Amino acid sequence: MKPVIVTASTTLELSELIAGTSAIAVTGVGHLRVYRASYRGVELVIAVTGIGKVNAAAATTLLLERFGAELLINTGCGGAFPGCGLGVGDLAIAQSETLADEGVQTPDGWRGLELIGIPVFQGDGKRIFNTVPLDLDLARGAEAHARELGYAVAGGPFLTVSTCSGSALQGQELLRRFPGVCENMEGGAVAQVALPYAVPLLEVRGISNLVEDRDLARWDLKLAVSQAQKFLLDYLEHLPLSV
Ligand SMILES: O=C(O)c1cccc(C(=O)CC[C@H]2O[C@@H](n3cnc4c(=O)[nH]cnc43)[C@H](O)[C@@H]2O)c1
Secondary structure, three states: OOOEEEEEOOOOOOHHHHHHOOOEEEOOOOOOEEEEEEEOOEEEEEEEOOOHHHHHHHHHHHHHHHHOOOEEEEEEEEEEOOOOOOOOOOEEEEEEEEEOOOEEEEOOEEEEHHHHOOOOEEEOOEEEOOEEEOOHHHHHHHHHHHHHOOOOEEEEEEEEOOOOOOOHHHHHHHHHHOOOOEEEOOHHHHHHHHHHHOOOEEEEEEEEEEOOOOOHHHOOHHHHHHHHHHHHHHHHHOOOOOO
16 A cells, blocks of 8 residues: 655644654655654654745655655645634635746736646546646545644645735735635645646645735634644544545
C-alpha cells in the first residue's frame, strides 16, 4: 500500500500531526524535512515544503517520485474571503484550486491563461488553464466528517497566489477573476503537480485571517493550524484504506 503524503509550508503547520502520529524524522529526501509514521494502519509521509508555489511544486514532485501516494493532503492556514461565512479558527476544504495570478494584465484588466492559450496541464483529455478540479467526493466526505466533529467548515474553490492580498481591494479583484472561499500560497501548485500522477488531493486549511486590509492583530495562525491538524488526526484515523 502506498503512503498518504501530508504537506504544509511550515513546521508549525505539521507539528501536532508529527507529535500525534509519533512520526520519526527521516533523511535523504532531497532538501526536504520529512517524517514517517504508521498511524492506525495508515502509512504516512509528512513533509515541510517551504512557502509558495515553487517550494510546494518541487517538494510534491520529489515526494511523489520517491514514495508514490494513495492520497495527498495539503494543509496549513489560509485567508477566508469575506462573505464566505468562514471566520478565524474555522476550516476550509478545497473543491478546486485556482492559480489566481497566472495570466496577463491587459489594458482592459486581468485575464487568465486561456488568453495566452497555453494550458498548465494537458492530458487525459483535459486542458487545464488556471483551475484544477479536485476530487469532489473526497472533499465533500472530509467536509461532512468535519461537520460531524463539530467544526465550523465550508467547502469551496481555493485561490493560490504569489502575492498575498493584504488589502480588501485586492481580495475583491481576485474574486472578480474567480470564485473563492480561501486564499493560500501553495495549494494550486500541489494540485497541478498531482494531475499527471493521478493522485487525489485533499486540501484542508485552518482560517488564520480574513482577506481584508492587513492587520496582523486580527490573525490567529496558531489556532488555525491547530484546528486543521486536530481535524486531520481524526480524519486519518477513520480513513477508508482504498481512497
Ligand atoms: O505578514 C503578512 O502580511 C502575511 C501575509 C500572508 C501570509 C502570512 C503568513 O505568515 C502565513 C503564510 C502561509 O500561510 C498561508 N496563508 C495564510 N493566510 C493567507 C492569506 O491571506 N493569503 C495567502 N496565503 C495565506 C500561505 O499558504 C502561506 O503558506 C503573512
